[in-house]
Amino acid sequence: MPELPEVETTRKGITPKVLNQTVQKVIIRQHQLRWEIPTSLPETLAGLVINKISRRAKYLLLKTNKGHLIIHLGMSGNLKILPRDTPPQKHDHVDIEFDNGWLLRYHDPRRFGAMLWTEEPIKTFKLLRHLGPEPLTDEFSADYFHRQCLKRKVSIKVLLMDNKCVVGVGNIYANESLSKSQILPTRIANSLSLQEAENLVKNIKVILEKAIEQGGTTLKDFSAPDGKPGYFVQQLAVYGRAGQDCGACGTPIQKIIQAQRASYYCSTCQN
DNA sequence: CAGCGCCCCTGCCCGC
DNA sequence: TGCGGGCAGGGGCGCT
Structure with a gap:
């Protein structure tokens, strides 16, 4: 479900009701996510104030003065x-209740997500330590990205989804960025010219920013914390459009599998 | 280290 | 209508 724009939409959505609020109670109905939720989490969190809500890659970071609650949506x-007394439904695994009467509810049918607690500095936390730059920062520049490309022999699509190179670009936005940049997903990374890398970096930023503006992409069941769907789905040029005509030239969109993930492209527009 | 394939899990859609 | 297979927005991990 969530790539960077969806996680960012979630972060913005929960902030008004969660920031500076005190945790009153934590209910865990299902501990088994990607990793087991610490059994001690309810007692750890009780009474703590969430004093910052940020994001690193696709991890949401809820800071307290004792440590960070780390949430991944998988x-x-x-x-x-x-509202606090809303009855839980299937796959509603965790409730965090606040003093202000609101409830933060974690729902995850496939349970590929995670809810973890750390008291160490967030930058050295194991899962975050080795992550590449955020795509919407200056650190993710054309020069940087082209250097990464030159030393890699994987396809450009696979490189875009490698968190050591750049974080937050998932399957939808990797495909869409390559489409907009007119680059085939199968191109070997080190074959990209500086101009192509520059263009790709620019388009990744444009597409992610636009997707954030539109509340992300709702394919099936993603919605913001207030229940609103994301509207970026209307902008998708290739993702999920196998067999349909390319909007620019009419050639049917192709679908292939790379690294166990679907890639979509126009064989006329992309080279 | 780079590259690659394997999984964790539920739900839905499609073809027979 | 029922059932089996394939596929889904992620990503850490273990192996070569």
């Missing part, structure tokens, strides 16, 4: 803000 997770 493929199918979402967070909802609900």
Whole structure:
């Protein structure tokens, strides 16, 4: 479900009801996510104030003065803000209740997500330590990206989804960025010219920013914490459009599998 | 280290 | 209508 724009939409959505609020109670109905939720989390969090809500890659970071609650939504997770006594439904695994009467509810059918706690500095936390730059920062520049390309022999699509190179670009936006940049997903990374890398970097930023503006992409069941769907799905040029005509030239969109993930492209527009 | 394939899990859609 | 197979927005991990 969530790539960077969806996680960012979630972060913005929960902030008004969660920031500076005190945790009153934590209910865990299902501990088994990607990693087991610490059994001690309810007692750890009780009474703590969430004093910052940020994002690193696709991880949401809820800071308290004792440590960070780290939430990942995996493929199918979402967070909802609900009135405290809303009855739970299937796959509603965790509730975090606040003093202000609102509830932060974690829902994740496939349970590929995670909810972890760390008291060490967030930058050295194991899962975050080796991550590449955020795509929407200046650190993710054409020069940087082209240097990364030159030393890699994988396809450009696979490189875009490698968190050591750049974070937050998942399958939808990798395909869409390559489409907009007129680069085939199968191109070997080190074959990109500086101009192509520059263009690709620019388009990744443009597409992610536009997707954030539109509340992300709702394919099946993603929605913001207030229940609103994301509207970027209307902008998709290639993702999920196998067999349909390319909007620019009419050639049917192709679908192939790379690294166990679907890639979509126009064989006329992309080279 | 780079590259690659394997999984974790549920739900839905499609073809028979 | 029922059932089996394939596929889905992620990404850490273990192997070569």
